Amino acid sequence: xxxxxxxxxxxxxxxxxxxxxxxxxxxxxxxxxxxxxxxxxxxxxxxxxxxxxxxxxxxxxxxxxxxxxxxxxxxxxxxxxxxxxxxxxxxxxxxxxxxxxxxxxxxxxxxxxxxxxxxxxxxxxxxxxxxxxxxxxxxxxxxxxxxxxxxxxxxxxxxxxxxxxxxxxxxxxxxxxxxxxxxxxxxxxxxxxxxxxxxxxxxxxxxxxxxxxxxxxxxxxxxxxxxxxxxxxxxxxxxxxxxxxxxxxxxxxxxxxxxxxxxxxxxxxxxxxxxxxxxxxxxxxxxxxxxxxxxxxxxxxxxxxxxxxxxxxxxxxxxxxxxxxxxxxxx
Amino acid sequence: xxxxxxxxxxxxxxxxxxxxxxxxxxxxxxxxxxxxxxxxxxxxxxxxxxxxxxxxxxxxxxxxxxxxxxxxxxxxxxxxxxxxxxxxxxxxxxxxxxxxxxxxxxxxxxxxxxxxxxxxxxxxxxxxxxxxxxxxxxxxxxxxxxxxxxxxxxxxxxxxxxxxxxxxxxxxxxxxxxxxxxxxxxxxxxxxxxxxxxxxxxxxxxxxxxxxxxxxxxxxxxxxxxxxxxxxxxxxxxxxxxxxxxxxxxxxxxxxxxxxxxxxxxxxxxxxxxxxxxxxxxxxxxxxxxxxxxxxxxxxxxxxxxxxxxxxxxxxxxxxxxxxxxxxxxxxxxxxxxxxxxxxxxxxxxxxxxxxxxxxxxx
Ligand SMILES: Cc1ncc(C[n+]2csc(CCOP(=O)(O)OP(=O)(O)O)c2C)c(N)n1
Numbered sequence: 001x002x003x004x005x006x007x008x009x010x011x012x013x014x015x016x017x018x019x020x021x022x023x024x025x026x027x028x029x030x031x032x033x034x035x036x037x038x039x040x041x042x043x044x045x046x047x048x049x050x051x052x053x054x055x056x057x058x059x060x061x062x063x064x065x066x067x068x069x070x071x072x073x074x075x076x077x078x079x080x081x082x083x084x085x086x087x088x089x090x091x092x093x094x095x096x097x098x099x100x101x102x103x104x105x106x107x108x109x110x111x112x113x114x115x116x117x118x119x120x121x122x123x124x125x126x127x128x129x130x131x132x133x134x135x136x137x138x139x140x141x142x143x144x145x146x147x148x149x150x151x152x153x154x155x156x157x158x159x160x161x162x163x164x165x166x167x168x169x170x171x172x173x174x175x176x177x178x179x180x181x182x183x184x185x186x187x188x189x190x191x192x193x194x195x196x197x198x199x200x201x202x203x204x205x206x207x208x209x210x211x212x213x214x215x216x217x218x219x220x221x222x223x224x225x226x227x228x229x230x231x232x233x234x235x236x237x238x239x240x241x242x243x244x245x246x247x248x249x250x251x252x253x254x255x256x257x258x259x260x261x262x263x264x265x266x267x268x269x270x271x272x273x274x275x276x277x278x279x280x281x282x283x284x285x286x287x288x289x290x291x292x293x294x295x296x297x298x299x300x301x302x303x304x305x306x307x308x309x310x311x312x313x314x315x316x317x318x319x320x321x322x323x324x325x326x327x328x329x330x331x
Numbered sequence: 332x333x334x335x336x337x338x339x340x341x342x343x344x345x346x347x348x349x350x351x352x353x354x355x356x357x358x359x360x361x362x363x364x365x366x367x368x369x370x371x372x373x374x375x376x377x378x379x380x381x382x383x384x385x386x387x388x389x390x391x392x393x394x395x396x397x398x399x400x401x402x403x404x405x406x407x408x409x410x411x412x413x414x415x416x417x418x419x420x421x422x423x424x425x426x427x428x429x430x431x432x433x434x435x436x437x438x439x440x441x442x443x444x445x446x447x448x449x450x451x452x453x454x455x456x457x458x459x460x461x462x463x464x465x466x467x468x469x470x471x472x473x474x475x476x477x478x479x480x481x482x483x484x485x486x487x488x489x490x491x492x493x494x495x496x497x498x499x500x501x502x503x504x505x506x507x508x509x510x511x512x513x514x515x516x517x518x519x520x521x522x523x524x525x526x527x528x529x530x531x532x533x534x535x536x537x538x539x540x541x542x543x544x545x546x547x548x549x550x551x552x553x554x555x556x557x558x559x560x561x562x563x564x565x566x567x568x569x570x571x572x573x574x575x576x577x578x579x580x581x582x583x584x585x586x587x588x589x590x591x592x593x594x595x596x597x598x599x600x601x602x603x604x605x606x607x608x609x610x611x612x613x614x615x616x617x618x619x620x621x622x623x624x625x626x627x628x629x630x631x632x633x634x635x636x637x638x639x640x641x642x643x644x645x646x647x648x649x650x651x652x653x654x655x656x657x658x659x660x661x662x663x664x665x666x667x668x669x670x671x672x673x674x675x676x677x678x679x680x681x682x683x684x685x686x687x688x689x690x691x692x693x694x
Contacts, residue, residue, distance in 0.1 A: 022488060022489065023489075025480075025484070051484065051487065051488060054520075056516065057512075057515055057516055057519055059508070059512040059515070059516070061473065061508055061509055061512055062473055062476070062509075062512035062513065062515075062516055065470060065473025065474060065476070065477065065509060065512070065513070066473055066474070066476050066477030066480060066513075066516065067477060068473075068474045068477055069423070069462075069473070069474040069475060069476060069477020069478035069479070069480065069481065069496070070477040070478070070480055070481045071477075072460075072462065072474070072477075072478065073421070073460070073477075073478050073481030073482065073485070074481065074485075075480075075481045075484065075485075077477075089508075092467065092470065093470060093473065096467050096470060097465075097467075097470060097474065101463070102674045102675070102676070102677070103450065103671070103674045103675050104450055104453055104463050105450070105453045105454050105463050105674075106450050106451050106453065106454040106670070106673075106674050107454070107673075107674045108453070108454045108455065108459060109460075109462070109463070110677065141675060142675055142676065144676075164677075165676075165677035166676050166677055194680050194681065194682065241680040241681070241682035241683065242682055243682070244682070
């Protein structure tokens with residue numbers, strides 16, 4: 001079987017579900033003949049026709065808003081935004097409507113929508129093309145927020161997202177769209193949502209990261225291993241609702257934790273993870289949880305993006321600091 | 332100074348439609364649907380809308396309802412829209428649509444529940460596929476475009492009958508991108524969508540004249556490449572005819588339309604507003620002389636179809652219906668506190684269980 005990239009796994013999942021379910025409609029800017037700016041919908045229009053794979057006029061509010069109407073009528077819209085930096089006009093519909101229809105109508109109407117967007121920095125893109133503002137969505141009641149970090153998880157989680165009866169924000173880490181290849185059988189098997197994945201087992205410290213930041217996190221874990229520190233690496237994958245249990249189970253072993261994300265630190269998702277660890281697992285900790293994040297600045301143009309993004313060195317340094325603190329307490 | 336020579340490329344007209352003038356006189360031959368029975372039925376529904384509205388304001392004043400947006404003066408639009416739609420069509424309302432909701436079969440107690448702060452009111456027992464009221468301005472017009480897409484798709488590919496989406500909004504809604512993005516897409520994709528603008532002359536305190544430099548709101552259709560028509564929104568016959576034509580056009584694959592129904596808000600914006608701060612008594616008085624109920628009543632009287640006896644009988648009947656609705660609303664027990672979690676997701680994720688139990692335990 002051929003090995004495929006993360007973005008090809010997205011295409012494979014879309015094609016699988018369009019084949020299986022005539023209610024699935026894929027649309028967005030340039031998703032048709034062009035296959036989307038990252039080619040995530042490549043070949044779908046040819047295969048499924050322009051009645052199901054539609055190029056829209058350039059209007060993000062509209063892209064988000066019509067999904068609500070389609071979904072309440074029983075379709076399964078999968079809407080693409082070209083970049084997360086252009087999703088802000090759509091927030092109104094996601095926040096004011098998609099996430100609320102089920103509750104607002106006490107279950108009469110629901111919004112089984114997937115809003116897809118490539119996100120994150122590191123591809124030398126122009127301004128507004130490198131955003132990582134997932135915390136905006138995580139705060140909104142009624143949504144699911146899913147971030148895959150490998151081809152297999154992109155395939156399995158996207159299938160789950162399309163099949164889910166509620167709205168899902170599906171953020172694709174574009175920096176690793178083509179970084180890894182993996183065999184991903186087109187089995188139609190979804191992966192569970194609301195469930196974290198342990199990517200690497202270890203007994204000395206728990207590292208929590210998602211999306212492209214896992215690349216540096218796993219690299220850091222290898223370096224640390226050479227230094228005799230065994231890091232457990234957890235990919236929450238569904239950022240909301242968050243599977244805190246898997247994290248706590250890990251802390252039972254490691255008693256130390258670092259959270260890594262590209263997004264700005266202030267009110268970033270790391271803050272929520274740390275708060276929940278404090279609430280549920282304070283006694284397990286041997287040191288305060290550290291965060292390694294983007295800075296509380298505007299995402300810089302690409303000449304400085306390497307300085308902005310949390311790199312391996314920053315992760316390793318944070319791990320050492322946490323470990324030293326724990327040792328200093330004589331535990 | 333050199334004045335360049337230019338060639339006209341396109342020109343447009345905006346038409347308006349009226350059957351009954353301000354004195355209740357016909358201005359042209361009435362359409363076929365305007366039989367005595369149907370006109371009396373419209374008069375009845377408009378009267379009911381006015382009573383439901385009036386009671387809502389009273390109940391708000393006595394703490395039995397929250398903030399309520401009255402549709403006093405717009406009854407002909409709501410009833411005309413509701414009557415022009417097929418039962419199977421899908422309505423996407425803004426919040427000032429008591430008349431249309433009643434016409435769609437939404438129960439009085441459901442309307443009161445919504446404004447009484449109870450989501451269960453939006454779980455319509457009839458009109459199950461109609462959208463709930465939308466408080467954010469104009470967003471529902473985009474939902475209407477999405478609904479229209481789904482209806483067209485299901486008709487073409489899943490063997491479902493041809494149906495139409497109808498979305499309403501106020502004059503203020505036409506200033507928002509959502510409105511324009513919706514009609515632009517609907518025109519582009521030839522969606523079965525009818526957008527009805529209740530031009531009641533005010534967006535809270537902003538008069539229509541300061542909302543836009545456009546002479547009519549109907550002409551906004553031109554930018555989207557779709558038909559636009561202005562109707563006398565105080566003339567239920569004109570509203571029903573215009574919406575009905577647009578619905579038939581959409582059902583037959585002819586694409587979307589925009590209808591501007593010109594009316595007047597004879598009340599405060601909501602019970603939390605005081606319209607005397609921004610509108611003059613003369614303007615209001617003049618508007619009362621054009622209002623839709625008296626207009627139809629005068630016509631019916633003149634045609635020998637109505638009189639004081641019928642009016643008394645109708646008021647008695649509607650009062651009973653209203654009182655029953657009020658009772659049903661008052662007697663509905665409060666929703667369980669945990670209901671706020673029950674419909675947040677199809678299945679409550681485990682991550683919320685602790686909060687759910689906290690609410691259940693009341694601590
Ligand atoms: C997006 C948005 N902005 C502001 C408001 C606050 N608001 C409520 S009603 C209203 C005026 C709306 O006027 P119009 O669209 O003409 O409808 P009408 O109330 O006159 O029926 C405003 C500004 C809102 N509900 N939604």
